Amino acid sequence: MKQFIQDLPKVELHLHIEGTLEPELMFELAARNNIEIPFNSFAEVKDAYDFHNLQSFLDIYYQGANVLITEQDFFDLTWAYLLRCKNDNVVHTEVFFDPQTHTDRGISFDTVVNGIDKALTKAAEEFNISSQLIMCFLRHLDEESAFITLEQALAHKDKIIAVGLDSSENGNPASKFERVFEKSLSEGFLTVAHAGEEGPASSIRDALELLKITRIDHGVRCSDDDHFVEELAKLRTPLTVCPLSNIKLKVFEEMSEHNIVELLRKGVCVTINSDDPAYFGGYMTDNFMAVGEAHMMTKVEIAQFTFNAIEASFISELEKKRLFSINEAYLALHHS
Ligand code: HPA
Numbered sequence: 001m002k003q004f005i006q007d008l009p010k011v012e013l014h015l016h017i018e019g020t021l022e023p024e025l026m027f028e029l030a031a032r033n034n035i036e037i038p039f040n041s042f043a044e045v046k047d048a049y050d051f052h053n054l055q056s057f058l059d060i061y062y063q064g065a066n067v068l069i070t071e072q073d074f075f076d077l078t079w080a081y082l083l084r085c086k087n088d089n090v091v092h093t094e095v096f097f098d099p100q101t102h103t104d105r106g107i108s109f110d111t112v113v114n115g116i117d118k119a120l121t122k123a124a125e126e127f128n129i130s131s132q133l134i135m136c137f138l139r140h141l142d143e144e145s146a147f148i149t150l151e152q153a154l155a156h157k158d159k160i161i162a163v164g165l166d167s168s169e170n171g172n173p174a175s176k177f178e179r180v181f182e183k184s185l186s187e188g189f190l191t192v193a194h195a196g197e198e199g200p201a202s203s204i205r206d207a208l209e210l211l212k213i214t215r216i217d218h219g220v221r222c223s224d225d226d227h228f229v230e231e232l233a234k235l236r237t238p239l240t241v242c243p244l245s246n247i248k249l250k251v252f253e254e255m256s257e258h259n260i261v262e263l264l265r266k267g268v269c270v271t272i273n274s275d276d277p278a279y280f281g282g283y284m285t286d287n288f289m290a291v292g293e294a295h296m297m298t299k300v301e302i303a304q305f306t307f308n309a310i311e312a313s314f315i316s317e318l319e320k321k322r323l324f325s326i327n328e329a330y331l332a333l334h335h336s
């Protein structure tokens, strides 16, 4: 099973580039940029990654991002993630970044986006890994800050396909960003949003209705409402689920209790993703393995996560067809 998952051509749709900052690179960048970090060893860092909910993670995650200063830093961060993609046979990835985490520290929007984009372009050329970039607004900040960020993104429309919404879900409803998303859509950006990670099923409905999103990031709390699950299945509304993240942040106690397989079998367009792999203990293959080991699944079912991800991705219909046929051929060869 491990080899089948490792070699399966995979598509990632929920990955925060700041969440790929491994302790080794954090120390290297801290030294390079003369930034103090509150850790003396890798072991101390790993010890700090003992989260009890989303907020306890976010506090550490924003602190880690402080070592990112120059365009080269953002390039190096992204390149390290793309090497993981190559190793895991991720053939297409849609990457989130959080500009406000950096612009609030005096780092320019251009520095951030150019460093990430250069690495993505190099991976397309050297590894044949295709990608898209999604800019997230931080939901704990105000509407005005989101509007300023959107304004900064307009000069980079060629590099950014969509806007998203992340950070603290509780206390920051989708309605706070209705006007920013309306303007983003009118500027030609696609829209996604984190919803139903810690918040209830109604917060997913709000994100779909108020923000007109085409896919839901996380969305696992949809199961609180059976009728809603049926609706999501019928409409094939995609959910970018992050299994190891959900266990680390105590959305589910154990992987055997995770609802992703149940949702898959009900026909919901669920996908597997790594979210913040440096903090949650695993990249794409690790996430697939964790689900596959905790649930009795066939190879056809496991491959369905990838078919769903291709369907839910922001690539052209032609490219979708090409990826579908690659995966169909892979499954035909390896499914027995
Ligand atoms: O899983 C997440 N949820 C909300 N905000 C985030 N920012 C990084 N990862 C996450």
Ligand SMILES: [Zn+2]
Pocket: 014, 016, 166, 194, 217, 275
């Ligand atoms: Zn996320």
